[in-house]
Amino acid sequence: MLKKTQITLNSIEIQHTVLPIEATLYQDDETQPVANLIYLHGGGLLYGSKEDLPALHLNQFTQAGLQIFAINYPLAPQAQLEQIMQSILLSLKTLQNQFATELPYFLFGRSAGGYLALLAAAKLSQQAEFVQPKGVISFYGYGFLTDGWFDSPSPHYLKLPLVSESTFQSLITTPSQEAALNTHFSTYIYARQTGKWKSLIYQGRDKFFYLDYSLRLAELNLPIFAAHATGDPDVPFAEFQALCEKFNPTRFVIAADLHDFDRDEQSVHTQELLKATIEFIQNT
Template identity: 45%
Template sequence: MTKQIEMTLNELSYPVNVTIYHNMAVVPKACILYFHGGGLLYGSRLDLPQLHVNSLTNAGYLIISYDYPLAPAAKIDIILKSVIDSINHYLLNRSLYVSQELPYFLWGRSAGAYLCLLASKDQRLLLPPKGILSYYGYGFLCDSWFDTPNSYYCSLPPVNSSCLNAVSDQVHTEGNLDSHYSIYVYARQTGSWKSLFYEGRDKYFFLDYSLRTCEKLPAPLFCAHSMNDTDVPYSEFLNLCSMYQAKQFVVPGSVHDFDRNEADPAATQLLNATVEFLNNHTDRFL
């Protein structure tokens, strides 16, 4: 039976909530630190489908899911620092999470994968992970797709900039769909997405907040993507895999977060491939 434990980390630069998923009947062999998607503008640590929770905890992996500050109230420097602080908190306080010292992996979906990739190479991280799971993630390796209008979102009813007034300008970590998703649609319709989470010269964005200058990641990489992804182009996935010799999982179709449909066989296949990757990179440390 999977037990769900809630914590709040008040001692970090910005307080974040944490949810731990642990199958009490299975001896854990590693921890997975999870960061949700949402274009840095919305989302919640509680977005994991039950299929994912069951598949990974049944296989012996304890999942620790974190919130983080959201744009536009928080910019990428603050967001990334929060993610690194959360990972370091686990590394310095493992007994709060699990009764034994275990290797850890980073796992993100979409924007969460982007944050995991950035965090993994950051010198502020106390210890690198044993592996990184990127579900439809990105590193801003290809030009234009993120700062020009997106054809899929432009096919939706237009969203006015007034949507920005509906959310707090105070730093916060909860971004529900009702209040925050329209900001992402607006950002992708207008090509203003990057400007909502980064302020500064492009030169420093690519130096500090992309993977363009990162020749090597500190851990093996698993990447999953759909071939006609509406949010993150397939070319971004191919570049990411090519740069870091990633283990690939590819599905046809155009759904960005294709694994959200638990009834789709692709979701089960993805989880099976994920567990295989985790096992391959965990066994050597046991």
């Protein structure tokens, strides 16, 4: 039976506001754990919740002996990429100190969470004091490896009703580490419609964005599982292809014009994706 526990990890100060950083631990109380999944949610770094994993994922993963630690992190634009990554690395250190076990762990994320999982793995590989992840699982993630798609207006999002700057500003008045899809999805629509997404998550020099916060120069010498849809309207398939060319992950590809295709729990693609993910973990 699925068991859910809330854990306080630490806190981070963003613009004079202290944000509590927490994890939700999911376990199956009838299954012996064999590995830990550290989960990072999606939302374009502008919105999202650590509790966005569908019930199907939670049940299948935990029944396969995976403990899931779903962690939150401060959100842009009040928090920039440097602070977001700083928070994630601090949370990983807290988890290692408080829940140190012999179990291996995998970094797992969907969309922006997949990007953060891959970037965190690259940062961890440079820090000897951390226990290294056994692998990374990215569902429709990215690494800012190809040009143009993330810093210019998105044709897909321009098909939606335009979000005004005043609406956007009204949604970002205070720093946050949780922002619901139904209230804050407009922040991401605005970012992609205007082409301002990159400038909302990073305000330094381009040189250091590509050096420190893209995967263009990153080295990842660990197993990676990457899933993507060929017609993804949000993160182009070319970005996935560049990720594959650079890191040679275990691939899961479907032919569909969808981004987060696994949100449909009834879909055969979702069932196959979860099965392939569990097999990747078991074989790594």
